[in-house]
Amino acid sequence: MEGNEISNLSLLFIIVFVFIPVSLSYWFSLDLSKTIIWSSIRGVAQLFIIGYVLTFLFDLPSWQGIGLWVTVMVIVAAINASRKGRNIPYVFPVVLMVISLTEVFILSLWLLFGYIPFSAEKVIPISGMVIGNSMIAIGLALERLQHQFSEEKGRILAALSLGATPNQASLQIIRKTLKAALIPNIDGLKTIGLVQLPGMMTGLILGGVSPLDAVRYQIVISLSIFVSVAVCAMMVTLLLYRFYFNDKMQLIDLNS
């Protein structure tokens, strides 16, 4: 971004923006001032650290930089997402496996079709978007799965008592879980570009790339994210609902 760099001094002025909600919080006695200041400082510090880490990673040979940082992202995402389903057995290994396999699959497609070169500058940011969105979708799926098994316990028991297998008895729950996990992305895909310009496309345009070229990148990333989110939510749901039943086709109360 030649001639359009943000200087340290002008970056410092952004603090003024933080003081607006802090003042409002103080004025309306919302008791949020500390949280806002702490979150802002933490966010800024994290971004600077990531900036230095990325600079370091981009200087490494591509396979090392990509391998190292994608591994970190996958593990952090798996830890974060699996917290939403902490009552379900084997939730962490399953989520870790699903995110890893999906990332490998998506990355292979990008490289195979030549969408991006195998360089850390390209693979790491785009992988971050894919893994981050998958993490959110898996978290939503796990929350919904637990909620549904708790809310619909009576109907599942009724279905089992009528001779349904666990798979048949859980069909409605699986459908509702996947709808809940995928609807934010489906809605996002439907209105993409109409309500707000996607972050990556905005960044490229600000960086001087022509809108049509930016759109091409955005199509690749948006569809990659959608495929990844859908595959992750489906795999996690289909692999984990089984743990709500034992081998005698009896419902186990994991939520108690």
Add this chain to the structure above:
Amino acid sequence: MDKNQSIITCKDVSTDRLKDISFELRRKQITTIVGPSGAGKSSLLFLLNRLEEPTSGEIYYLGRNIKDIPVTQLRCEIGMVFQSAYLFDGTAEENIQYGPKLRGEVEDCDVNRLLDLVDLPQSFKSRYVTSLSGGEQQRVAIARTFANKPSVLLLDEATSALDIKTTEHIEELLIRLRDEKEISVLMVTHNLKQAERMGEQTLYIEEGRLLESGLTSEIFEHPETNHFEQFLKE
């Protein structure tokens, strides 16, 4: 089949809630289970439908250990109706066909006959279950269980949320089903008058133990234990 033949036999069945329960359910017999809340009455029904597993003891259905019968087959033969109807989203017809559809036998399921059996008009077929009253929903739930052609019907306080008139209709229905379809009924109830009206045999369970059992008319008239006598007075 001999009327005195045992259709279900429980031998020293225990779980974390039940202790050494033994009894027999005979063919074409209505047995009621009474006892204080939390005594383990519903747990016993869950064991018979194999929705739960005993920690010790054995349960036999027509002389076969239920562990040797495929679970889905056993659950069709020993049907269960819960306190709430727990109907699935959709119409009454879709609910009634649920069991047969699972086995690919939907053509054999005569929905009109089943609605007739539970005293509901055939126009109810296309009614969404959310538009039905509590009593109508419970009747659809019974019809849904009956679509599996069970020989034993387990009822877990199935009439407790219903008004007196609807309860009487369902009681008449159960007696008719026993007489016409030769089924055995095991019903949990907190209503002693219902137990007296319906049960040929009654089991009294308290704190997971079967404290008294026998012909209803006899044990209600001459309770053997102080616990049951006290329970009857309450």
